Amino acid sequence: MDRAVKCKECDAEFVITEEEQESFKKNNIPERQSCVKCITASLFKGMPEETKKKLEEAQRKKEMYPKLTKKELAALPDNELYDACILRTEKYDPVIYGDKAYKNAPVPCQNIIAILMLDAQVLNGGFTQFYYNGYGGYAKEFDIDFAKAFENLGLKETAKIIKDADKFYQPFLHNLSANDNGSVEGYTKFLELCPENDFDDKYAELYNKNNLYVRRYIKKHIDVF
Numbered sequence: 001m002d003r004a005v006k007c008k009e010c011d012a013e014f015v016i017t018e019e020e021q022e023s024f025k026k027n028n029i030p031e032r033q034s035c036v037k038c039i040t041a042s043l044f045k046g047m048p049e050e051t052k053k054k055l056e057e058a059q060r061k062k063e064m065y066p067k068l069t070k071k072e073l074a075a076l077p078d079n080e081l082y083d084a085c086i087l088r089t090e091k092y093d094p095v096i097y098g099d100k101a102y103k104n105a106p107v108p109c110q111n112i113i114a115i116l117m118l119d120a121q122v123l124n125g126g127f128t129q130f131y132y133n134g135y136g137g138y139a140k141e142f143d144i145d146f147a148k149a150f151e152n153l154g155l156k157e158t159a160k161i162i163k164d165a166d167k168f169y170q171p172f173l174h175n176l177s178a179n180d181n182g183s184v185e186g187y188t189k190f191l192e193l194c195p196e197n198d199f200d201d202k203y204a205e206l207y208n209k210n211n212l213y214v215r216r217y218i219k220k221h222i223d224v225f
């Protein structure tokens, strides 16, 4: 159930939604005690005026995008449409909002979420990071077929890289334990264990093409975003 809370800084009442409560619980972080206004104000302290403006604009859009009607969404310029649709799929993210949120999402949204997850991990720390951060486990837990998501968009080359990488990494995954808990030491150990490979480079090389397809796909299925 959504719950009303008094901000510990400005005394204003704000709502912590049920989803947000679940997310706090799932990620083992204490519930926030301040309203968005106060949190933002504390982040902005001492920041250059220009950075502040940019962040404010980003925040304004973040709040606005999910509320747009389909007609308003379709009228956005291309780059904004992409950002808006990605933001509008966040509510289906199984890592944050759980199994049900993802399973009940329209298939095009599921595909985009899976692709964004891979991009966020692999383009950042490679497939090693992807597996170290538990996405191999999420694939099973939430029944996410990462390769299939790319195939569904016609991105067969990347789908193949994902499948090959999975075969490559599977023998090492039993070395990952809950004890690692995201520590640098655990990550370094895992990194040393996995032989060098070129999956990350191959994946990154295809990013520009993939991103173009993703944008086109979103546009084609805009009615479910």
Ligand SMILES: [Zn+2]
Pocket: 007, 008, 009, 010, 011, 012, 034, 035, 036, 037, 038, 039
């Ligand atoms: Zn406040």
